[in-house]
Amino acid sequence: MYGLAFSIVKNEADAGEVLSESIYRAYKNLDTLKNEKSFRPWILRIVHNTAVELIRKNSRIVPVEEVEALTTDSVENEITTKLALRQAVERLTQPYRTVVVLFYYESLSILQIAQITGANLAAVKKQLSRARQMLRDILKEGF
Amino acid sequence: MNEFDRDLKRMAAEEPMEVPASVKKRIEETLEGLPEKEAGRRPLWVLSRVAAAAACLILVTLFLLPNMSVAYAQALERVPVIGDLVRVVTIKNYLYADEKHEMDIEVPKVEQEEMFDPINAEVEEMTQSLVQRFYQDLESIGRRGHSSIYVDYETVTDTGSWFTLKLQVHEAAGSSNTYFKYYHLNKITGETIRLGDLVADDAFYEVVEQRIKEQMLEAEERDDTLEYWVEDEVFGDDHVSIDGEHNFYWNEEGDLVIPFDKYEVAPGYMGTSEFTVDREEIRDYLKVEFQDLF
Numbered sequence: 001m002y003g004l005a006f007s008i009v010k011n012e013a014d015a016g017e018v019l020s021e022s023i024y025r026a027y028k029n030l031d032t033l034k035n036e037k038s039f040r041p042w043i044l045r046i047v048h049n050t051a052v053e054l055i056r057k058n059s060r061i062v063p064v065e066e067v068e069a070l071t072t073d074s075v076e077n078e079i080t081t082k083l084a085l086r087q088a089v090e091r092l093t094q095p096y097r098t099v100v101v102l103f104y105y106e107s108l109s110i111l112q113i114a115q116i117t118g119a120n121l122a123a124v125k126k127q128l129s130r131a132r133q134m135l136r137d138i139l140k141e142g143f
Numbered sequence: 144m145n146e147f148d149r150d151l152k153r154m155a156a157e158e159p160m161e162v163p164a165s166v167k168k169r170i171e172e173t174l175e176g177l178p179e180k181e182a183g184r185r186p187l188w189v190l191s192r193v194a195a196a197a198a199c200l201i202l203v204t205l206f207l208l209p210n211m212s213v214a215y216a217q218a219l220e221r222v223p224v225i226g227d228l229v230r231v232v233t234i235k236n237y238l239y240a241d242e243k244h245e246m247d248i249e250v251p252k253v254e255q256e257e258m259f260d261p262i263n264a265e266v267e268e269m270t271q272s273l274v275q276r277f278y279q280d281l282e283s284i285g286r287r288g289h290s291s292i293y294v295d296y297e298t299v300t301d302t303g304s305w306f307t308l309k310l311q312v313h314e315a316a317g318s319s320n321t322y323f324k325y326y327h328l329n330k331i332t333g334e335t336i337r338l339g340d341l342v343a344d345d346a347f348y349e350v351v352e353q354r355i356k357e358q359m360l361e362a363e364e365r366d367d368t369l370e371y372w373v374e375d376e377v378f379g380d381d382h383v384s385i386d387g388e389h390n391f392y393w394n395e396e397g398d399l400v401i402p403f404d405k406y407e408v409a410p411g412y413m414g415t416s417e418f419t420v421d422r423e424e425i426r427d428y429l430k431v432e433f434q435d436l437f
Contacts, residue, residue, distance in 0.1 A: 002162045016163075019169065049410050
């Protein structure tokens with residue numbers, strides 16, 4: 001939960017606020033959880049929405065189109081890195097940062113990610129594909 | 144899953160994820176500040192002890208008793224949205240404030256015939272329970288967190304045949320919640336009315352739910368910043384659930400308005416919401432005496 005909140009708001013104080021608000025919302029709406037097995041995507045969606053709300057409220061939204069020029073044509077499977085994955089993830093822009101956190105850290109499926117972020121399946125697949133490429137480059141580059 | 148994905152998932156799993164102390168503290172405060180569920184309520188003897196202890200922290204406590212100040216009571220009269228036949232005054236105002244907790248609960252009373260007694264009694268019971276809950280939360284949260292509760296009221300409808308009083312409750316403890324309670328009186332019969340009392344055919348509820356869902360989807364279509372929990376695979380599709388106890392009121396056009404509390408049908412940023420169902424669409428499902436009330 002903290003990883004997702006931080007990936008969106010990008011600072012400790014706001015991430016704490018997002019978690020606090022999310023816990024309260026989840027507590028208030030626990031009766032609406034239809035299936036216990038859906039708890040993780042359910043709570044993560046609350047965290048995601050709360051974080052997005054906070055950004056909107058503070059007018060600090062990062063345009064989805066804003067992507068750093070990190071892509072490259074070279075693709076290698078072996079990861080030789082001097083960096084922690086977390087540092088690499090923090091260099092990504094949105095929506096790639098959120099997708100990466102949900103896919104690699106939370107081990108959610110593309111369908112679940114789509115449900116949490118509100119994007120459609122095709123968009124999430126494309127975002128994940130681009131995020132992979134960026135991560136490859138960042139991890140190889142080692143800053 | 145390709146090798147790259149497997150490697151990254153392994154790295155993610157092995158990477159220490161330390162939640163900062165400040166965030167941990169914030170989470171603990173939120174958990175401690177969560178309002179208790181009804182089942183966990185403390186007995187009244189605890190309440191009275193807490194209330195007595197809390198008294199030294201009270202900066203302002205004011206009880207406006209009936210008829211104690213006619214001028215003040217008149218000043219607090221609320222002008223109804225429709226008509227002005229019934230006089231509603233604030234008879235008590237529970238106030239509390241310290242550095243971390245606030246309460247401002249206005250208790251209205253309909254100063255009219257005996258037929259309003261049931262509404263007055265219900266309002267009294269509800270506001271009393273909110274005052275008690277505030278003091279219970281005050282005890283359980285203490286100085287570890289913040290809490291507040293504000294209760295306000297409004298006369299929504301007052302015609303020759305119908306009276307509706309709305310109580311609005313805004314609570315905050317960690318986060319905030321807003322909800323309403325509507326009280327209705329059929330002035331012709333002198334009976335208090337709930338939504339179920341209007342209904343002759345249970346298909347009424349399906350029609351109302353369907354119309355509301357349609358309006359939600361239309362609103363989402365028009366504005367992609369709006370979000371309602373409708374046709375949602377994760378959040379389910381039964382948030383729009385209307386039964387005989389659900390809040391409602393009639394607007395000036397005589398159409399049915401269904402209000403929803405914060406978090407009831409949408410994320411918190413959407414706040415409270417309400418949807419109007421055309422009277423003609425539900426007329427046939429109403430009892431005859433209510434079909435042409437407005």
